[in-house]
Amino acid sequence: MRDTFVKTLVELAKNNPQIELVTGDLGFGVLKPFWEQCPDQFTNAGIAEQNMTSMAAGMALEGKIVFTYSIGNFPTLRCLEQIRNDCAYHKANVKIVCIGGGFVYGSLGMSHQATEDLAILRALPDVVVMAPGDLVEAEACTKALAKYSGTAYLRLGRGGEKSIHKKLDNFQIGKAIKVKEGEKIAIFSTGAIFEEVQEATDLLIRKEYNPAIYTFPTVKPIDKDTIEKAAKRYQLIVTCEEHNIIAGFGSAVAEIIAEMKDKRASLLKIGVNDEYSVKVGNQKYLRQQYGMDAKSIEKRIIEELQNVSFI
Known part of the structure; x- marks a missing residue:
């Protein structure tokens, strides 16, 4: 899913200079195509997810469409106050992307297991919460969120997910x-x-x-x-x-x-x-x-x- 997300975001960003990707010092092997093709739209905020989220909110309030990126609980629970106060409250155009929902990083222990994120993020007013089931859904969710104006959460797997759909027609946020x-x-x-x-x-x-x-x-x-x-x-x-x-x-x-x-x-x-x-x-x-x-x-x-x- 993460490769599909990055590939889709690269194509979107090449056609829309307002799209920005901010990473919390993770995912460089996967994100390489983005920074090579869209270097002026990529920022490494370092291992400072709270700062990353507040910076993303500021960028969004200046007209950018910002995707923040990290694994497990790092872009969500670690910086929940910033998501709530800086992004959601202001309806800032920030899309929080978690790679590794559930037990993907299970070998690293409970600190890396994202098993409460859907509950916590869906409790925040006006925050869209998405969790695609395959690569086709991951692509559709990424495209839909790039068009959506407001704060959203995209929970992805890691890789190797089986395909459900050959294609999706008329995909919409909020529709099963x-x-x-x-x-x-x-x-x-x-x-x-x-x-x-x-x-x-x-x-x-x-x-x-x-x-x-x-x-x-x-x-x-x-x-x-x-x-x-x-x-x-x-x-x-x-x-x-x-x-x-x-x-x-x-x-x-x-x-x-x-x-x-x-x-x-x-x-x-x-x-x-x-x-x-x-x-x-x-x-x-x-x-x-x-x-x-x-x-x-x-x-x-x-x-x-x-x-x-x-x-």
Whole structure:
């Protein structure tokens, strides 16, 4: 995803001198194409994410479209006050980009595991929160945010994500995308965890279940219309996120369903169960340890179906 983001941003910046990229002293191997092709639109702010964010806000208030870039929690939780006070409050045109959402940097320990970022950033008023599920969505999100006027957060994986779409027509911020039709069960996914959802769906199909799949590249504003229609149509909605189940994507879906007067579906949220990872390992290992790999998703859904009366 990060290579797709950089490639897309380079093309946008070459055609728009107002676009600026600011890094917190990270990603040079990946960002090299940008600074080589757009050297006057690139700044290294150093390992000083608070300063980076305040500087980005100032640049944005002078008319720039600024993308800040770092890994894990560094461009978000480390400088949350600056995002809130300098960017969001002023509706500054700053796009905060996190590479390595979830357990991507799991081998570096919990300090590098971004598992609360969606919840915290979506709590800030007027901040758009996006988490693409594949390379096509990553490109579409980058283009959409470059056009969007205001503060936004783009949460990316790292690399090697599987493809969901061949192409996307009429991509819009705030709209979910139906990947697959299905019956009785709908699986909602945000971010790179989709690769596990896809594999879990294949396992469920072998056991004669036929879940529908929707991907949500936008967590905020959430696609209320799609959620409400699904809650009336399906009997079980499952949300999957590589993130704490508290206040994240699943909670955003739950908030919509809870206010519905006529709903059919029950809800199952799959993610990190409100805990920090005390284990160290690569992303695949930690997904297995915390119940977010394909087999765990399949198992949780089948267990939940025992409590759902299908009509």
